[in-house]
Amino acid sequence: MFAREAKIKHISRISWLVSFSVAMIFVHLPYHGEFATFDIGQGDAAVIREPYNKTITLIDTGGKVTFGEQPAWQKQKYFRTNGETVIVNYLHSRGISKIDNLVLSHHDQDHIGNAKVILTKMNIKNVIIPAGMMQQSSFKTEIKPYLRSAQVTEVTNNIQVSKLPLQIVHPFKSGQAKNEDCIALFGHIGGKNIFTAGDLDQSGEKQIANFFPDMHVDILKFGHHGSKTSTNPEVINKWHPEIGIISAGRNNRYNHPNKETLETAQNNKMTVFNTQINGMMCYEYSGLNGHFKVKIPHEPKTTTTAN
CATH class of the missing domain: 1.20.5 (Single alpha-helices involved in coiled-coils or other helix-helix interfaces)
Structure with a gap:
């Protein structure tokens, strides 16, 4: 100049x-793709970005659970949720303005509470929900008014969606979008088999293991934030996952992850990463090779990788 x-x-x-x-x-x-778990407190949100941003899939959005009506003095006039400050900002930083598939595993607020923000701030092509969720009040109030041009697809395990990089392996039938009706996803990404299933309980995990007897999992996203209601010991012993991911809030009132879940992981010699300690974590891959990028506990400026 x-x-x-x-x-x-x-x-x-x-x-x-x-x-x-x-x-x-x-x-x-x-050049690299990623399967990233957001650090959004007591909730769940993850993104699968294929190499060259070929497809973008957001799995759940997180959301704040409130207990009872807040007093007027506690309500903020201008409030930005972590759906905007964490998820939207991160996607924009990756050059992403369009989401091919927004998967909402079930109707709990800590999984869909930020959906209205995502639907408003991003261009969403398709919203995927478990069969039966469209009839629930949560969908009618939290999702439907914000859809704009997004299409809605209700799914069971025998329905596959265009540009969805993982296979839908649950639910097996229509339900009420409760924990037992959660969408579960499984597939091969960057040389690893990945499984994620929202808040699906142990019974649902067992149904999947029985229905897909040859299933093997490398990276397991623990169900229900590491609650003892999920992570069936028999199923985990059968799947032999190498790495476990827990998405839970720091000092949460539910004591997630529960001791029983951590013992199951330890008994199966799993490496466990937790948003409470590691913050946002990412499995980055290209072709058939990938590595995990997480923060080392108590050293937030340093990163490490786990193959």
Whole structure:
């Protein structure tokens, strides 16, 4: 800008344009894909971004659970949820403005509470919900008014959705979008088999294991934030997962993750990562190779990888 010589000016401008173009390409067409779990407190939200941003799948949105009506003095006039400050901001930083599939595993507030923000701030092509959820009041108040042009697809395990990188393995029938009706997803990403199932209980996990007897899991997202109601010991022993992910709030009132779940993981020699300790965590992959990127406990500026 300030160079007097025309030649230097010309070279500098070309260099700046090339650098800017390369940076934009790397942001909007990244070589690596990822399966990332957001640190959104006592809730659940994860994103699967295929290499070159080929498809974007957001699984649940997190959301704050309130107990009873808040007094007027506690209500903030201008309030931004972590759906905007964490999820939307992160997606924008990755050059993402469109989501191909928004999967809402069931109707609990800590899984769909931020859906209205995501639907408002992002361009959503398809909303995937468990069969029977459209009839529930939670859908009619929390989802339907904010859909805009998004299409809604109710699913069971025998329905597959376009541009969804994982297979739907639960529910087996229509229900009321409760924990036992959760959408469970399973598939092969970056050389690893990944399983995630919202708040699905032990009985549901066992049904999946029986229905898919040859199923093997490498990366397991613990059900129900590490509650003892999920993570069936028999199923885990059969699946032999290497890595477990827990999404739970710090000092939460439910004492998640429960001792029983951690013992099951220990008995199966799993490496466990927890948003309470590690914050946001990411399995980054390209082709058939991937690695885990997490924060080392008590050293927030350092990162480590687990193959």
